Amino acid sequence: MPLLEIRNVTRRFGTLTAIDRVTLSIEAGEFFTLLGPSGCGKTTLLRMIAGFDAPDAGSIFLDGRDLADKPPEQRPVHTVFQSYALFPHMSVARNVAFPLQMAKKPPEEIAAKVKQALAEVHLEDKGASYPHELSGGQKQRVALARALVTRPRMLLLDEPLGALDAKLREQMEIELISLQRDVGITFVFVTHAQPEALALSHRIAVMRDGRVEQMDTPSRLYGFPANRFVADFIGNCNMLPATVSEATPHGLRLAVGALGEVAAPPAERARAGQAGVLALRPEQVHIVAANAAHELKNHFAGRVRDFLYIGDVTTYVVELENGTRIEALLANSAPGRARFFEVDEPVKVAWRHDAGIFLLD
Amino acid sequence: MAVPRAERVTKWLIAGPPLAFLLAFFLLPSLIMALASLRYPGEFGGLAPLAARPGEESGLTLENYALFFGDWVYAQIFAKSLVIAALTTFACLVLAYPLALLIARSPKKRRDFMVLLVILPFASNFLVRVYAWMIILGPMDLLFTRFAVIVGMVYVHLPFMILPLYTNLEKHDPTLLDAAQDLGANAWHTFWRVTFPLSLPGVFSGSALVFIPVLGMFAIPELLGGKDDWMVGNMIKEAFLGTRDWPFGSMLSLMLTLAVLAIAGAAALFARRGAPNE
Numbered sequence: 001m002p003l004l005e006i007r008n009v010t011r012r013f014g015t016l017t018a019i020d021r022v023t024l025s026i027e028a029g030e031f032f033t034l035l036g037p038s039g040c041g042k043t044t045l046l047r048m049i050a051g052f053d054a055p056d057a058g059s060i061f062l063d064g065r066d067l068a069d070k071p072p073e074q075r076p077v078h079t080v081f082q083s084y085a086l087f088p089h090m091s092v093a094r095n096v097a098f099p100l101q102m103a104k105k106p107p108e109e110i111a112a113k114v115k116q117a118l119a120e121v122h123l124e125d126k127g128a129s130y131p132h133e134l135s136g137g138q139k140q141r142v143a144l145a146r147a148l149v150t151r152p153r154m155l156l157l158d159e160p161l162g163a164l165d166a167k168l169r170e171q172m173e174i175e176l177i178s179l180q181r182d183v184g185i186t187f188v189f190v191t192h193a194q195p196e197a198l199a200l201s202h203r204i205a206v207m208r209d210g211r212v213e214q215m216d217t218p219s220r221l222y223g224f225p226a227n228r229f230v231a232d233f234i235g236n237c238n239m240l241p242a243t244v245s246e247a248t249p250h251g252l253r254l255a256v257g258a259l260g261e262v263a264a265p266p267a268e269r270a271r272a273g274q275a276g277v278l279a280l281r282p283e284q285v286h287i288v289a290a291n292a293a294h295e296l297k298n299h300f301a302g303r304v305r306d307f308l309y310i311g312d313v314t315t316y317v318v319e320l321e322n323g324t325r326i327e328a329l330l331a332n333s334a335p336g337r338a339r340f341f342e343v344d345e346p347v348k349v350a351w352r353h354d355a356g357i358f359l360l361d
Numbered sequence: 362m363a364v365p366r367a368e369r370v371t372k373w374l375i376a377g378p379p380l381a382f383l384l385a386f387f388l389l390p391s392l393i394m395a396l397a398s399l400r401y402p403g404e405f406g407g408l409a410p411l412a413a414r415p416g417e418e419s420g421l422t423l424e425n426y427a428l429f430f431g432d433w434v435y436a437q438i439f440a441k442s443l444v445i446a447a448l449t450t451f452a453c454l455v456l457a458y459p460l461a462l463l464i465a466r467s468p469k470k471r472r473d474f475m476v477l478l479v480i481l482p483f484a485s486n487f488l489v490r491v492y493a494w495m496i497i498l499g500p501m502d503l504l505f506t507r508f509a510v511i512v513g514m515v516y517v518h519l520p521f522m523i524l525p526l527y528t529n530l531e532k533h534d535p536t537l538l539d540a541a542q543d544l545g546a547n548a549w550h551t552f553w554r555v556t557f558p559l560s561l562p563g564v565f566s567g568s569a570l571v572f573i574p575v576l577g578m579f580a581i582p583e584l585l586g587g588k589d590d591w592m593v594g595n596m597i598k599e600a601f602l603g604t605r606d607w608p609f610g611s612m613l614s615l616m617l618t619l620a621v622l623a624i625a626g627a628a629a630l631f632a633r634r635g636a637p638n639e
């Protein structure tokens with residue numbers, strides 16, 4: 001039995017359908033992420049799990065029991081809020097003790113558990129501090145300790161890393177992963193930042209307009225997006241409009257606009273004559289000098305239009321002879337590479353016949 | 362680091378006028394009053410000339426203070442005033458808090474209108490409103506009692522409690538209430554563990570705005586109270602307008618000011634220990 005089951009849940013605000021017949025289940029011990037652009041309904045769904053909002057239709061089950069009649073304070077589910085929502089008039093230790101006091105635990109137990117929870121988030125020496133004396137990352141950890149101290153069945157995290165700067169966010173991501181593994185509690189994480197979702201989650205539900213577009217592991221979402229939205233939202237993608245000219249179990253032959261014929265891996269539902277896009281990740285596209293030898297079937301000549309030097313990699317924007325623009329990624333550690341390609345330099349882009357994925361419109 | 366000269370000049374230009382106002386119309390009169398409390402009353406009110414009387418070295422005397430500390434009756438009236446002020450403050454707090462909370466948690470558009478309703482009574486004359494209470498309490502046989510005094514006091518001072526409370530409660534982050542509930546607190550615990558402690562600055566300023574004026578109030582006890590409901594304010598008024606003993610009245614005023622300062626100081630100390638620095 002899954003830990004949490006959301007069955008056919010719908011939530012409307014006036015004429016807006018914020019959640020549209022969503023069904024999903026989350027297993028115990030999972031790090032599950034609701035990913036989507038703002039307004040996709042992910043926060044509404046989280047608030048319904050916490051009990052701050054109720055579905056107009058459908059039900060939510062925790063451990064097989066319907067949560068409909070349970071107010072937030074009676075659900076074994078705690079939330080880490082985006083703003084942390086630490087009580088400003090209480091010390092760190094009293095903040096962490098709060099849920100234990102509400103559960104009427106004896107004082108000795110409270111003291112021991114607060115100490116342990118603060119140790120888990122590496123804030124042993126901050127118990128006497130007040131929230132305003134802490135940095136953003138420290139506040140974040142106090143919020144985590146406070147939400148985890150009673151060992152809830154599930155922890156809900158509402159964009160908890162949104163307010164942190166990039167460096168700190170990366171550090172907190174690593175801490176979140178190890179914390180989740182150590183305490184073994186199911187995390188349900190809401191974010192609009194796809195790198196965060198890919199880095200942290202066991203499974204991700206990609207949401208748009210109140211619906212789940214695709215639900216899968218990070219690597220499968222990235223490698224096999226179900227549609228254009230997912231392909232575009234997760235990572236970067238070259239989208240080449242294409243028509244199927246031939247479909248076999250071994251592969252597709254596509255007519256890609258003015259590029260001509262392109263070979264692509266097989267797609268289950270593709271039939272000759274259908275229109276769609278070939279979604280191609282920049283790192284699948286090789287870029288080589290115009291006169292270099294190559295043995296790839298899909299190759300096209302063009303010129304470097306722009307490049308972005310990121311450090312570990314360089315992203316090149318190559319304009320092909322027919323005007324199509326393709327992004328190609330080149331690792332700067334590539335062996336034997338003597339120099340960068342410059343703007344306007346003639347180059348060739350190429351990709352394997354089994355690279356990319358054909359998505360029907 | 363030194364503050365730039367221009368900035369210092371600007372600071373004084375801004376702070377100067379109110380400072381001068383307070384010096385001229387608060388500190389100076391207080392000093393005059395303190396001095397007046399040490400002088401002899403004039404024959405028909407006012408103060409006696411400062412020239413030394415025959416057989417005395419100066420025109421100054423501690424007679425009024427001797428009188429004040431020599432007779433229990435003054436301390437009793439002070440104590441009674443403190444009790445009435447405390448009861449009024451408490452009643453205002455209990456009545457104002459739910460209303461302030463209601464306004465603070467109403468939709469933003471409705472809040473301004475509700476605040477307007479709270480201050481609307483100020484649009485009619487203070488005495489008229491107190492007389493209205495005479496008409497209400499009279500037939501109920503409650504007029505000229507301690508109860509009537511407190512009812513009148515509470516009625517007149519309630520807005521001074523509601524407004525600071527509302528201003529404080531309105532600023533509370535609603536996510537904190539969600540967080541408390543999420544962590545297992547019911548409505549009762551959420552209020553007493555989160556909302557109330559966070560509203561203490563509002564509670565203190567509202568209490569000061571009620572307690573201090575009530576302590577010196579004379580019109581309400583005079584109109585609604587009985588003969589046992591004389592307060593410090595009545596004594597002071599009587600000294601100036603009745604017996605025309607200005608030095609005695611000045612002494613009483615000074616004692617009242619000192620009492621208020623002492624209580625405010627104690628409350629500030631208490632508040633600072635209770636709440637962490639911002």
